Amino acid sequence: MANVYSAACPSRQALDRLADKWSVLLIGALEAGPQRFGQLRDRIDGVSEKMLAQTLRSLERDGLVNRQGDRPDRTVVYQLTPLGETLRAPVAAIREWAEQYINDIEQAREQADSRQSEDPGRVRE
Amino acid sequence: MANVYSAACPSRQALDRLADKWSVLLIGALEAGPQRFGQLRDRIDGVSEKMLAQTLRSLERDGLVNRQGDRPDRTVVYQLTPLGETLRAPVAAIREWAEQYINDIEQAREQADSRQSEDPGRVRE
DNA sequence: TGATGGAACTAACCATTGGTGAGCGCTGAT
């Protein structure tokens, strides 16, 4: 049975590639429907064209995204495949978690950082 | 409002760091309860001690994991904080997706790879 | 009373990945 905790299991490789920010953002962006390269680039703030192309290729290879570039004017449209659609819920859950709990994280981070300056607590160092 | 699609938004940084394989695997592993460094290392096949320590530090900093190292024999116990617990569901969803759909992915991948060898279809090259 | 070994790291090093900026082939509009 598939088990991501064994390095050799194929599901682990799947996780490895899925668990990166550009894949998560891209799949989320494609939930809004088929889109062109430039639209995706504009929607996903901060993505380089290189990473966008690269991530699209790998998602395409894994059957999560479909690429259609038949049009004579060279425009290309990407969309989620049925398999890709099954990722909507889990990916949205991650995204929503990040948006919902960001405040708690920032707070914890500030505490941790200030504690580090002059706290006699932690032994290590 | 928080929006992961804008690069400047703090929630985006949260996503960046959450969306990596070791974080996902670590949080999943910690769902089984408090554990020691060595236990985690053994449970997560393929993780190096460096990455384990590094990921634990960053999760600790973000308030998702708690570290207790008071014991005199130097053993240390890690566990999810209440904030970390809120990640159980979304992280489990990703993990289960990978395990559930890995067959479809592998199949798509093989098709894509074989197509690449001698298919007159795709123009680019 | 060393000697051994385990636990939890840290350091140094190198390979791979990611980001940046420029450029390229094609097309349709001016």
Place this chain on the structure above:
DNA sequence: ATCAGCGCTCACCAATGGTTAGTTCCATCA
């Protein structure tokens, strides 16, 4: 004929990740 826009690709460099080898502290055992 030129030019802008689209969808990339290339070359380069910095940052990240992986590998191996330590190191420190403690506990146990001969």
